[in-house]
Amino acid sequence: MAETIKISLDAMGGDRGAEVVIPGAALALNRRPDTHFLIYGNEATVLPLLDRYPALKAASTVHHCDIAVAMDAKPSQALRQGRWRSSMWRSLEAVKSGEADVAVSAGNTGALMAMSKFCLRTMANIERPAIAAIWPTLRGESIVLDVGATIGADAQQLIDFSILGGAMARALFGIERPTVGLLNIGVEEVKGLEEVRTAGKLLREAGLPSLDYAGFVEGDDLGKGTVDVVVTEGFAGNIALKTAEGTAKQIGSYLRSSMNRTWLARLGYLLAKSAFDRLREKMDPRKANGGVFLGLNGIVIKSHGGTDAEGFAAAVELAYGMTRNNLLNKIAQDLVHYHRGRFASVHGGTEGVK
Known part of the structure; x- marks a missing residue:
């Protein structure tokens, strides 16, 4: 380069x-x-x-x-x-x-x-691209995709998104083997849509060396930073993104209102200003601006x-x-490795995959 x-x-x-x-x-x-x-x-x-x-x-x-x-x-x-x-x-x-x-x-x-x-x-x-967003968490940052490009992804597309998101985590965070979770309504294997359950089963069986599949994650895991990469389809991902943005604005509005309510509250704000400045920095949406088309x-x-x-x-x-x-080289390498393994499991060799 x-x-x-x-x-x-x-x-x-x-x-x-x-x-x-x-x-x-x-x-x-x-x-x-x-x-x-x-x-x-x-x-x-x-x-x-x-x-x-x-x-x-x-x-x-x-x-x-x-x-x-x-x-x-x-x-x-x-x-x-x-x-x-x-x-x-x-x-x-x-x-x-x-x-x-x-x-x-x-x-x-x-x-x-x-x-x-x-x-x-x-x-x-x-088959379809994804939009990946950087998500502030209690642990630092995670990647969430898709947040709006593909509505109603099937199992194969969710696997593709996992590979894409894993490669981005390696490029962005420098993690050799990032953890990846599928967003679901529960962590149990029997819960959720069939496409999500199928994607989870195939990811576990694939045993990809470029990522560590951690199973299903729930909505509250987004903020916790339970995994490095959270994978979902675009409809749910976009709602989650807009909900998080709205919640951050709501909390900020509550804090401003509370701090201006009485002179004692204003005094408390001045005494704790450094802490509030750190909170404002953490909640600043500009710091995580930029969706990556993968x-x-x-x-x-x-x-x-x-x-x-x-x-x-x-x-x-x-x-x-x-x-x-x-990033592009990392994605290409991960895709080749996945499809070689997939071809080998079906045909008993890798000659047909470039």
């Missing part, structure tokens, strides 16, 4: 577009100076912002794009109108052509997934559309880390 990580940015994506993307990229560059940015967006908007950050300007190449994909555009509409000329499409095309190592966009999630699948295609033996022939990071510059910088740093730690 080249020493410089090349990151393509959809400068027009998100609620505020380049007003967040450019300052966010500047923050990320300060922390990761061995980065070069390919910025796709309207030059009339991007260039004046870029002039405020000389270091970023020197480390960037700007490509003018006439079209920005609307945040409320349907995926099919975005594909028809945004292909070839939109900032989102061209940032993905840079990954496909090898000009960039990874793409980052805060744009429309559905449109970004549709374009990513169309432009980059899924990896061999992967299972594609390229790395794509989806930033939250409503984030600020600090949050977008976190997504860019995630893109940097996934590239620097060879």
